[in-house]
Amino acid sequence: MALTFYNSLTRRLQEFVPITPGQVGLYTCGPTVYNFAHIGNFRAYIFEDLLKRTLLYLGFEVKHIMNLTDVDDKTIRGAQAAGCSLNDFTQKYKDAFFQDIAALRILPADVYPAATEHIDDMIAIVEKLFDKGVAYQADDHSVYFSIAKWPSYGQLVNIDHSQMRSGARVKHDEYAKESVADFALWKAYDPEDGDVAWDSPWGKGRPGWHLECSAMSCRYLGPTFDIHCGGIDNMFPHHEDEIAQSEAANGCRFVNYWLHCAHLMVDGQKMSKSLGNFFTLRDILAKGYTGREIRWVLLGAHYRQSLNFSFKALDDARAALQRLDTAKQRLAELVSAPDAGMEETETAVTTAESAFRAGLEDDLNISAALAALFDFIRDVNRLMDEKKLAGAAATKALNLLEQMDTVLAVLTPDEDDAVPEAILALAEERQAARKAKDFARADQIRNELDAQGWVIEDTPKGPRVKKKI
RNA sequence: GGCGCGGUAGCCAAGUGGUAAGGCAGAGGUCUGCAAAACCUCCAACACCGGUUCAAAUCCGGUCCGCGCCUCCA
Known part of the structure; x- marks a missing residue:
């Protein structure tokens, strides 16, 4: 059987054929490092880990890039609230992210490019977009991508802007745009941004969110690559905008296979920061569950199916x-x-x-x-x-x-299973009692061990001591 | 309102035309000094209504319910 993926771009199952036989270029949207990631975020990263590990298992070489979004509204606001520099602020959450993925046994990417390290690449793309006539600078000094000038916009998601929900929020900066659907490539400096700004041909400012993925995927994987992943909530507008920017700038196909992961749900609703119904990995580890158990739960449902999170599921995982x-x-x-x-x-x-x-x-x-x-x-x-x-x-x-x-990556226990000497000694004492047919004493010791969190299984080869679940 | 996804046993979850995988939980049994673990057996499900077909969980139409995107979001 051939390796087959559901490609969001074609909305069909398709045999996977890499651009270069045996090699895969993989780009996965990474975290915005303004807070601890929650396990809904990690569901996506675990899906991507399953994808990557499957490719490796099947003999492919994989070059995996995951971006770190370290400049946007939330990181800037967070740094200001914390009273530190943007870099110091985001570094804390970058470090936490790497700790978390290690606990979940997620294989690291080959490169974790940060947005702030690729401003030049982003500026270069915007310049190309001006050359192609699809970018314009508005009265607010920000630079936008003109969807009207790019007819192939909307490959990934059918968006009919005339059918948008009435009463949908209209952002104040949209008055400057030629069309509400246009999206920002370069955001003009706003005093609220503090000292976060870079010089550009269009004046001081910072890049639009979508630009970093276009820039960094091209930098590390080339203008056309095999697989791009992310959560389904990134299909629109993020991925749609990436496609538009990249294909307009480079004049070629951006990505061959788009794979999107469904949401992690809590009580029937999407787990998200804005709803406040989220658990971080740390929250759950603190309740005594292990990274492996959490991995098992997040791995357990098909990636295109929404997955309802529950502590019952974690208990089942343990068993x-x-x-x-x-x-x-x-x-x-x-x-x-x-x-x-x-x-x-x-x-x-x-x-x-x-x-x-x-x-x-x-x-x-x-x-x-x-x-x-x-x-x-x-x-x-x-x-x-x-x-x-x-x-x-x-x-x-x-x-x-x-x-x-x-x-x-779930078949090795998290903690090392070294059994403490005192426990072993008790187990031996019990075994001696059993040999002597002193079953009352043996059962008494078994109860003691149980009280201390250890279970004894008698086997033909002698007792086996295990941690109680 | 537009676009999209889903509703399978107590819970979780596969299966897209031929009569329902797997996990957890539950019951009985084997084994065991007794247990535990393991194995065996059992229990129990395709939201609803029409249609197509020799045959539908699976295809088509409709209904109800849940969720997502359309706004930062994995």
Whole structure:
């Protein structure tokens, strides 16, 4: 089966064909660093991580660029409120962002260009747009893109501006524009911006938001590249405007495949900063959930389906993950045992591998991929129960799990599982009591361990000590 | 108002023409000193109404409900 994606541009499932065989240029819209990102934001980044890991799993080389928006209204206002420089203000949230994605096991991008480091590139694009006759400077000194002069505007989203909701907000600066639909390329300096300003051929000011992605994607991936991702809420106007700017400036196709991720919901509504119904990663970690559990929840639904966040889902994740951990641990314990069941294990591995791959290739059907994983776990558990899987076969099974985990990144526990000495000593004492048939004492110790958050599972090879969930 | 997405068992979630994956939870069983874990079995679902078809969760039309974008937003 061929790798297929739903392309927002064509609104169809399409086979993925990269510009250069075996290589993928990937641009993903990154955070505006004015606050801690919330887990709705991370849903998008985890979708993009799944996409990237799938491409790597399938043998592609991936060049991944993610921008950091470090200048806009919110960062400027935030810096002023905090009484520090824009750079100091945004640095704090850049650092937090990198901590957060590490906790969620998101592979880092190759480059994280910041908007403030690419002002020259942006100015160059605006100059090109003037040359092509689609940019103009208005009475308010800001520079706008003229949609009337660019007929192919609206490729991504059908926007009929005559049908816009009546009573929709009209921003005061729109009176300067030739058309309400025109968007800012360069915003003229406003005293409210404080010391945040750059010189340009059109006077002091700062870049419009959409410009940075056009500039930085072109800088690192070229004027035409393979995949651009983001949240569905960025389709309009952000991505639509990027397409217009980039294609007008460069005279060529901007992006071949647009992939958009649906929202994370809370109580039936989109999680967003403006609604205030959001959780940051830190909020949830503080409640005792792990990065891995959060990753599992955010990964668990198809990316084009809205996903409802709940703590129940996190609890379910914990149970499912522990089942996976236990199976993996059992396999590891059997690696050094005499070989058994290679043939049956190979059958299970082949079946699981191909179902897993087929799921991912089908527009990142994570549910199908996870079903393949769980089917495999059940097969392997059964074989182990029947003493039909050990030695080299266990190694083979573990290898498959490791391969799958290059995509999923959920099969290794967060905390190291080192069991404290005192707990181990109690476990040994209990085992001695069991040997001596002093079951009352053994059960008493088990209760003690339970009270301290540890669970004992007796196996033919001796007790297994695990953290209680 | 325009554009778009969705409504599948107690909860989450796949499946786009041939009779419903997977996870969590629940019940019974096997195993166990007892448990736990694991396995086996079971439970239980296609919003509603029409239509097309030998056959519809799946296609078409309509209804109801939920959500998103149209304004910064992943």
